[in-house]
Amino acid sequence: MGISLGRGGATTFPQDLVNSDAILIMGSNMAEAHPVAFANVVKAKELGAQVMHVDPHYSRTSALANLYVPTRAGSDIVFLGAIIRHVLETSGYFHDYVVQYTNAATLVREDFKDTEELDGLFSGYDPASETYTDQKSWDYQRDKNGQPLSDPTLQHPQCVFQIMRRHFARYTPEMVENVCGVPREVWLQVAQTLVENSGRERTSAICYAVGWTQQSKGVQIIRAAAILQLLLGNIGRPGGGIMALRGHASIQGSTDVPTLYDL
Known part of the structure; x- marks a missing residue:
């Protein structure tokens, strides 16, 4: 999240989850590992929020969720990547937020090549x-004053939005079925719940723990979650954000402190 949002810790705090319209929990058995923080999820559910738990292991978190989705261990990035693709291809993103508050409209240099063009690199x-070692091609196109060029219509082939669309095109519902072992209709229910509970009037949150961070590709999984939340307009708004649930207090600073209910 440091690369995506400028800070590597959670973007929110547990009490704000009561403002969420939907909560996606992955890589965490939150009910048992973080029971005090999970009380806010229970409260959100009582207020009408849709709680979804995507995890290989059925737990108390799963039992308390509106929807439990069993998935194969290590397939999280495919599951999230397919949701990102769905959001992009169905225009489920929060357009005004994406244009105004992300770099989606910014143009990347013409000599930048994605993994599809360079056999995975x-x-x-x-x-x-x-x-x-040479990241110059990753830079933005700039005007004579050094300011990045952009396309607010998001149509230019070198804008971040279109590069991202091409990159995530590989994550199809068929890939979800084959890699994650999740039926298309179940995965789609998760994707649609997030889209329907995000935007101008609603917000969704994502909660994760060491079930993500301890994977060899944990950074990429969390990066995918950040991309998804930015597309949906869920960063920096009540009830939105990414709640990183850590292994012990103070590991990421003050965002852990609110889990202590009696401060």
């Missing part, structure tokens, strides 16, 4: 060091 990769 981005431009700038150095095989000798096995790192991206």
Whole structure:
């Protein structure tokens, strides 16, 4: 989340979950591992929020959710990637928010190449060091004053929005079925619930814990969650955001403190 939002900790605090219209919990058995924080999820559900738990293991969190979706371990990024694709292809994103508060309209340099063009690698990769040593192509196109160029219509092929659309095109419902083991209609129910409970009048939250962070691709999973929440307009608004549930207090600063109910 540090790359996406400028800070690596949670974007919200547990008590704000009561303002959510939908809550997606992945990589966490929140009811048992974070029971005090989970009380806010229970309250949100009582107020009408849709609570969804996507996890390989059926737990008390699953039992208390409106919808439990069993999935294969390690397939989270495919599940989220397909939701991102669905949001992009069905215009389920919050257009005004995306244009005004994200870099979706900004134009990336013409020499940037995505993974589809370079057999799984981005431009700038150095095989000798096995790192991206040359990241100049990742920069924005700029005017004579050095200011980034943008296309508010989101139609330019080099704008971040269109690059992202091409990148996530691979995450189809068929891939979800094959990789995650989740039927298309069940996955679609999660996707539609998030879309229907996001936008100008509604907000949805995502909660995760070490079930994401301890995976070898944990950074990419959390990055996908940040992309999804930005597309839906759920960052920086009551009831929205990403609640990172940590293993012990103070690991990410003051966002852990509100889990102590009697402060």
